[in-house]
Amino acid sequence: MTSNLMKMRKVxxxxxxxxxxxxxxxxxxxPAVPHSALGWIAxxxxxLPVWMFLEWLGEFVFDSRLFRGRSxxxxxxxxxxxxxxxxxxxxxxxxxxxxxxxxx
Numbered sequence: 001m002t003s004n005l006m007k008m009r010k011v012x013x014x015x016x017x018x019x020x021x022x023x024x025x026x027x028x029x030x031p032a033v034p035h036s037a038l039g040w041i042a043x044x045x046x047x048l049p050v051w052m053f054l055e056w057l058g059e060f061v062f063d064s065r066l067f068r069g070r071s072x073x074x075x076x077x078x079x080x081x082x083x084x085x086x087x088x089x090x091x092x093x094x095x096x097x098x099x100x101x102x103x104x
Contacts, residue, residue: 032098039104046097054090061086 034040061082067075 032101034101034104036104039101042101042104043097046100050093050097054093057086057089 032043034043062079067079070078
């Protein structure tokens, strides 16, 4: 009996955590949907260049000579802060494009 109860608690916990995680993702990263022609122009005109810039930035930073030929410990110690900085830049870019789309 207690074994089934423990399994049910684990399943319930996983469902609560999963639901909260999906809810937070939807809350913070709900895409901006354009409602006008100007919004669609802003999405294509700003979104595509920003996307290409972020792709280039990721390749430039993480494929640089700094990370080649180094030990895995060095790559982790240096790579994690670099990744956090690149992720913050990406979040600001996404926020700016979303604000431009919703303002149009």
